Amino acid sequence: MGRPDALAGALGELPHFRTLPPDLILAVAATARPRELSEGQVLFREGDVAQAFFAVRAGGVKLYRTTPDGREQVVHNLRAPSTFAEAALLSFGRYPVHAAATETTTHLIEIGGPRFLELFRADDRLAPAMVSSLSTMLGSLVQRVEELSLVQAGSRLARWMLRQPASGDRQPVVEFPLQKRELAAHLAMTPETLSRLLRRWHDAGWIESERARVVLKEPDRLLAVADGAEG
Amino acid sequence: MGRPDALAGALGELPHFRTLPPDLILAVAATARPRELSEGQVLFREGDVAQAFFAVRAGGVKLYRTTPDGREQVVHNLRAPSTFAEAALLSFGRYPVHAAATETTTHLIEIGGPRFLELFRADDRLAPAMVSSLSTMLGSLVQRVEELSLVQAGSRLARWMLRQPASGDRQPVVEFPLQKRELAAHLAMTPETLSRLLRRWHDAGWIESERARVVLKEPDRLLAVADGAEG
DNA sequence: CGATATGTTGAAGTTAATCAAATCTTGTGG
DNA sequence: CCACAAGATTTGATTAACTTCAACATATCG
Numbered sequence: 001m002g003r004p005d006a007l008a009g010a011l012g013e014l015p016h017f018r019t020l021p022p023d024l025i026l027a028v029a030a031t032a033r034p035r036e037l038s039e040g041q042v043l044f045r046e047g048d049v050a051q052a053f054f055a056v057r058a059g060g061v062k063l064y065r066t067t068p069d070g071r072e073q074v075v076h077n078l079r080a081p082s083t084f085a086e087a088a089l090l091s092f093g094r095y096p097v098h099a100a101a102t103e104t105t106t107h108l109i110e111i112g113g114p115r116f117l118e119l120f121r122a123d124d125r126l127a128p129a130m131v132s133s134l135s136t137m138l139g140s141l142v143q144r145v146e147e148l149s150l151v152q153a154g155s156r157l158a159r160w161m162l163r164q165p166a167s168g169d170r171q172p173v174v175e176f177p178l179q180k181r182e183l184a185a186h187l188a189m190t191p192e193t194l195s196r197l198l199r200r201w202h203d204a205g206w207i208e209s210e211r212a213r214v215v216l217k218e219p220d221r222l223l224a225v226a227d228g229a230e231g
Numbered sequence: 232m233g234r235p236d237a238l239a240g241a242l243g244e245l246p247h248f249r250t251l252p253p254d255l256i257l258a259v260a261a262t263a264r265p266r267e268l269s270e271g272q273v274l275f276r277e278g279d280v281a282q283a284f285f286a287v288r289a290g291g292v293k294l295y296r297t298t299p300d301g302r303e304q305v306v307h308n309l310r311a312p313s314t315f316a317e318a319a320l321l322s323f324g325r326y327p328v329h330a331a332a333t334e335t336t337t338h339l340i341e342i343g344g345p346r347f348l349e350l351f352r353a354d355d356r357l358a359p360a361m362v363s364s365l366s367t368m369l370g371s372l373v374q375r376v377e378e379l380s381l382v383q384a385g386s387r388l389a390r391w392m393l394r395q396p397a398s399g400d401r402q403p404v405v406e407f408p409l410q411k412r413e414l415a416a417h418l419a420m421t422p423e424t425l426s427r428l429l430r431r432w433h434d435a436g437w438i439e440s441e442r443a444r445v446v447l448k449e450p451d452r453l454l455a456v457a458d459g460a461e462g
Numbered sequence: 463c464g465a466t467a468t469g470t471t472g473a474a475g476t477t478a479a480t481c482a483a484a485t486c487t488t489g490t491g492g
Numbered sequence: 493c494c495a496c497a498a499g500a501t502t503t504g505a506t507t508a509a510c511t512t513c514a515a516c517a518t519a520t521c522g
Contacts, residue, residue, distance in 0.1 A: 065377060068458045073380045075373055091366035096373060127358030134365040135322035141372040142306055142327060146296060148379035149304045149419045151511080153478065180501065188380045193478060195502055227299045382479080384510070411469065421511060426470055442519095461508095 007032050010109060014055055014081050016132040024125055031116035035108040037101035043108070044095050050088035052112025054099075056080045059106025060177060063097045074185045076137075076144065077102065079177055086133050090120070102182060150226075153189045157197050158226035160187060161216065172219060176212040201231065238263050241340055245286055245312050247363040255356055262347035266339040268332035274339070279326050281319035283343025287311045290337025291408060294328045305417050307368075307375065308333065310408055317364050321351070333413060381457075384420045388428050389457035391418060393450065403450060407443040432462065 008029035011017045017025060035054070037043060043054070046065060054061075056078050063076045063084065075097050078084055088095045089112055120126050143163070150156045160183075166172030176183060184194040198214075201207045206222060208215040216222060225231035239260035242248045248256060266285070268274060274285070277296060285292075287309050294307045294315065306328050309315055319326045320343055351357050374394070381387045391414075397403030407414060415425040429445075432438045437453060439446040447453060456462035 071459070073377055075376050075380075087362075087366035087369050091363050092370065096370065124355035124358070127355070127362065131358065131361055131365065132322050134362065134369060135318035138318050138365060138369050138372065139323065139327065141369065141376060145306050145372060145375050145379060146304055148376060149306075151419060151477095181499095188382060190479060191501070192480085192503085196478090199502080228302070382509095412467095422469070423471085423512085424510060427510095430470080 005029070007034065007109060010057055011055070011111075013057075014083060016083065016129045016136070020125065020129055024123060027119055027123070028111065028116070028126070031113055031119060032109050032111040035110050037106040037108065039101055039104045039106075041101050041106075043099040043101065044085075046095060046098050048095050050085060050093060050095050050112075052110045052116070053083060053085040053089045055083045055109040055111065057107040057109060059101060059103040059108075061099055061106065061108070062102050062182070063099050065097055072098075072185065074182070076141065077178060077182070077186055082136070083133050084137065086130055086137070089117075090130065102178065148188055150228075152228070152231075153187070153193050154197055154225050154231035155228060156187045156189070157194065158222040158231065161214065162219065162222055162226060166216070168215075172216045174214045174216065176214070197231070236260070238265065238340060241288055242286070242342075244288075245314060247314065247360045247367070251356065251360055255354060258350055258354065259342060259347070259357070262344055262350060263340050263342040266341050268337040268339065270332055270335045270337075272332050272337075274330040274332065275316075275326050277326060277329050281316060281324060281326050281343075283341045283347070284314060284316040284320045285330075286314045286340040286342065288338040288340060290332060290334035290339075292330055292337065292339070293333050293413070294330050296328055303329075303416065305413070307372065308409060308413070308417055313367070314364050315368065317361055317368070320348075321361065333409060379419055381459075383459070383462075384418070384424050385428055385456050385462040386459060387418045387420070388425065389453040389462065392445065392447065393453055393457060397447070399446075403447045405445045405447065407445070428462075 005026075008022075008025050011025050011029055011032065017028070020028075035043070037059070043061065044050075058080050061078045061084065062074050063078070064072045064074045066072050076084075085095060085099070120130070147156055147159055150159065161174055164174045164177075166174050178186065180194055181191050184191040187194070198207070198209050201222075202209050204221075206216075206218045208217055221231075236257075239253075239256050242256050242260055242263065248259070251259075266274070268290070274292065275281075289311050292309045292315065293305050294309070295303045295305045297303045307315075316326060316330070351361070378387055378390055381390065392405055395405045395408075397405050409417065411425055412422050415422040418425070429438070429440050432453070433440050435452075437447075437449045439448055452462070
């Protein structure tokens with residue numbers, strides 16, 4: 001059976017499962033199956049009974065709610081390698097948010113079902129991995145709360161950019177993993193505001209921006225803006 | 232020994248420990264000790280090595296960061312019964328935020344130390360309780376992100392008020408568990424804006440507000456505001 | 463009862479949302 | 493490969509919301 005082995009390999013790449021013994025990873029893989037999503041495709045909806053949690057192998061996923069007037073609030077954006085919806089499966093019983101793919105080719109692993117829950121109860125070595133997964137999600141939500149607590153739009157954007165993985169040290173290069181539309185939603189601002197901020201900083205010579213690629217020419221300035229200086 | 236028994240009783244009142252067998256609760260209690268804090272007293276600081284997590288028995292605790300210019304960002308406010316800092320102890324190793332009491336008489340239980348970690352490793356029945364604790368914290372942070380994603384200050388306040396535990400059904404009565412100063416910080420607005428919002432809704436006859444006690448006379452209006460209507 | 467901190471109110475200035483339109487991209491069919 | 497349609501991004505003008513600063517009122521605590 002090549003399937004489970006391939007899945008086991010993929011699971012082994014996840015930070016929280018890396019440390020698990022091979023036999024356990026195989027056992028988990030036996031409860032898993034791959035899922036392929038196209039951009040915008042909905043994985044689950046708020047209120048659905050949670051029967052699995054998910055790992056992101058490639059692409060991206062957003063977790064969001066929709067307000068009565070149809071606007072969507074992005075709770076979290078995820079990219080590989082990461083997992084989500086553990087708490088829904090293990091504690092809540094239902095998904096508290098919607099989930100949808102944000103990229104054309106999004107590969108997930110669905111882990112769950114009765115067999116997983118059985119395994120979780122039976123094999124004690126699994127719980128620490130789930131604790132670790134939950135902790136990671138918790139940590140990123142704490143950062144997200146901090147981010148959103150910043151009153152000024154410029155501060156939120158600057159902070160977000162500085163936290164992105166970047167190549168280059170003195171002049172980090174950041175690649176937007178999201179459309180600007182989605183990034184704006186993530187940062188609780190309008191696309192117009194996002195555009196104007198980038199323009200302003202470009203004109204000031206602080207960044208060099210082309211498409212989804214931004215060179216931070218003066219990271220120190222941005223740091224100051226993130227900390228509340230006017231930008 | 233009355234001490235551990237008293238602590239065990241207190242632990243048994245926590246939602247996540249309620250279901251644990253008595254002998255395990257006693258074992259956990261043996262790793263715990265009570266902590267009393269006065270208002271404003273700091274429990275731990277960001278970056279401290281995490282040697283314990285905590286349960287709130289009475290009073291209140293805020294988790295927060297401080298920005299370089301000295302302002303504090305409240306990540307979360309907690310009241311009894313709840314627990315916090317599990318992830319710091321079990322995963323991060325350090326506290327990612329500051330913690331301080333927000334009420335004059337704040338009673339906590341400190342649970343941790345080498346003996347707790349040993350117990351956590353040795354007794355498999357403990358992990359599910361920790362998963363459950365983490366999930367709860369995660370759920371409230373998701374709500375917090377949603378709350379903060381709302382662009383309008385009025386929406387944030389309305390939503391917050393509607394989520395508070397309230398007595399009375401048609402006309403819920405909400406008691407502010409925080410000073411207005413702290414509440415404003417929690418909602419990422421200035422105290423002035425908070426004051427003006429309450430004034431406006433009072434004048435419109437939607438609420439009746441005296442001190443820390445607010446009667447929601449027209450919850451439907453507030454619900455509309457929370458959903459983006461102008462208020 | 464006075465001192466200090468907390469909450470309220472007013473006026474002015476700034477920021478960012480909204481509305482509207484132009485420009486640039488991207489994907490598709492011819 | 494090009495032209496076109498649909499969607500995304502940018503830009504401009506306007507408006508509304510919120511912060512800031514300052515002064516005043518009210519609570520709280522010794």
